[in-house]
Amino acid sequence: MAKKCYWCADKDRELSSSEFEFRGKKEAVEICSEQCEKDLLDFVAYASDHLWHFLIGLFALPLIGTVITILMQDVDNGGFGCFVIFAGMGGVIFKYPFVTPQTVAMFGAKKGIAIGRYTGIGCIVLGVGFWIVLSIWG
Ligand SMILES: [Zn+2]
Numbered sequence: 001m002a003k004k005c006y007w008c009a010d011k012d013r014e015l016s017s018s019e020f021e022f023r024g025k026k027e028a029v030e031i032c033s034e035q036c037e038k039d040l041l042d043f044v045a046y047a048s049d050h051l052w053h054f055l056i057g058l059f060a061l062p063l064i065g066t067v068i069t070i071l072m073q074d075v076d077n078g079g080f081g082c083f084v085i086f087a088g089m090g091g092v093i094f095k096y097p098f099v100t101p102q103t104v105a106m107f108g109a110k111k112g113i114a115i116g117r118y119t120g121i122g123c124i125v126l127g128v129g130f131w132i133v134l135s136i137w138g
Contacts, residue, residue, distance in 0.1 A: 009108025
């Protein structure tokens with residue numbers, strides 16, 4: 001596999017070695033420019049600060065949504081609960097688009113993050129759709 005910039009996945013540029021630390025683990029990467037390195041380090045710092053929000057959000061919102069779904073089953077077929085589950089998770093993924101290392105390896109971190117954000121928006125749209133459809137059926 002051709003070497004490419006860890007951040008922007010550009011292959012045709014001169015790469016230099018860099019490294020960052022995430023949760024106490026050093027990661028050696030190839031980077032193409034100072035701008036890419038700065039963006040990467042900024043995002044790593046952001047991810048380190050918000051990793052718990054991300055995990056708690058992904059865990060708590062479906063749980064809350066499920067409770068709401070059960071409680072409001074008779075009111076709106078659980079539409080609002082479904083909305084909370086999907087839109088909540090979508091919102092978390094959009095705000096904290098911490099994609100998997102595999103995604104980063106394939107697309108570079110910059111595009112991987114963009115893909116994460118689109119996935120989040122997709123989930124929110126899905127949540128709104130469920131809410132509307134289930135409410136109408138109710
Ligand atoms: Zn780059």
